[in-house]
Amino acid sequence: MQITLQNFTKKFDDVTVIENMNLEIKDGEMLALLGPSGCGKSTTLFAICGIHRVNGGKILFGDQDVSDLPSQKRNVGVVFQSYALYPHMNAYENIAFPLKVRKDKPADIKRQVHEIAKLTHIEELLERKPGQLSGGQQQRVALARALIRKPDVLLLDEPLANLDAKLRLEMRSEIRRIQLETGITAILVTHDQVEAMSMCDRIALMHDGKIVQLDKPSEMYNNPANKFVADFLGNPPITFLDAEHKDKTLLLPNGHSIASPNLNAAVKKVQVGIRPECFGPQFGMGVKGVVKFIEKQGREELFDIQLTDGSILRSIQASGSDLEVGADIDWGLSLDDLLFFDMQGERL
Ligand SMILES: Nc1ncnc2c1ncn2[C@@H]1O[C@H](COP(=O)(O)OP(=O)(O)OP(=O)(O)O)[C@@H](O)[C@H]1O
Ligand SMILES: [Mg+2]
DSSP states (O other): OOEEEEEEEEEETTEEEEEEEEEEEOTTOEEEEEOSTTSSHHHHHHHHHTSSOOSEEEEEETTEEOTTSOGGGSOEEEEOSSOOOOTTSOHHHHHHHHHHHTTOOHHHHHHHHHHHHHHTTOGGGTTSOGGGSOHHHHHHHHHHHHHTTOOSEEEEESTTTTSOHHHHHHHHHHHHHHHHHHTOEEEEEESOHHHHHHHOSEEEEEETTEEEEEEOHHHHHHSOSBHHHHHHSSSSOOEEEEEEEETTEEEOTTSOEEEOTTSOTTOOEEEEEEOGGGEEGGGOSOEEEEEEEEEEOSSEEEEEEEETTSOEEEEEEESOOOOOTTOEEEEEEOGGGOEEEOTTSBBO
């Protein structure tokens, strides 16, 4: 089911949180609403769900304007950060609940619960109460309960936030598998860029109630529209250096210069965005500095390098170097992958 927001506006009292947002979620796609805390992700999801009324604009499911429909009439499946399972019911009864409310026949209910339990890999757990299930298992039950009525759209608000790191990884790919197997249109609210990039077809990156960029994950990573996007995506994050632009050359603060044949000659000052994977010994030499900090992350090592002028660049490399803090380095930059921004942060 295609979901469309047309000039969607949401106010709380006289504070406008979202103003004239336009967004189309394609049929069968999984879209992330990504952004920092307070940017309006949940507000947008709640409006699609029908928990919040819109104060302006429309929300369409397919061709139908659902803006004035209450939540129960929208056929949405919802999973929140807290699983909100009924503690006194076992998993089977929790999942069956929406069908009982709908007064389906007991034999139909049984068949559907077993079908959905198979899809979510919880067939063995149906007799257990929520208190006897791990966080990841509870989240599977919550997912099964959300999917059992075959909703037109699955709405997920930080569904993995309460899980530990390993379970989060596992549930990431599980939710995506289930979404792909069912072909359901899904919206995932998250502030975790890795989650958004790894689970979703497209990302709507939000900032202060606005969508700053809507793109496929790799496109958004490689071609950020502005400095906010470049900074938000990527872990460890990108670093920026201020540079002087003159005669098709950028002069970095440490005296290093790099060719920049495509920049407009009128631009005098540039912020150069350098991702950690774009700085290292494999790119030649010319950028001199001192190792200030090393973080070993298992397969990779992260270096903070202080350049001769005092500015810091980050570098990530495969583990195995014998460098120590205090060592002098002379490394290079992957010139094709540098990102240029004006002083207002817009991409050049
Ligand atoms: N019921 C409410 N009444 C008043 N203000 C609200 C209400 N709900 C949200 N807000 C405000 O709207 C803004 C957006 O909130 P929202 O919950 O959508 O953010 P979010 O992006 O989901 O953040 P988080 O990642 O912290 O969950 C915030 O400034 C918040 O304080
Ligand atoms: Mg939220």
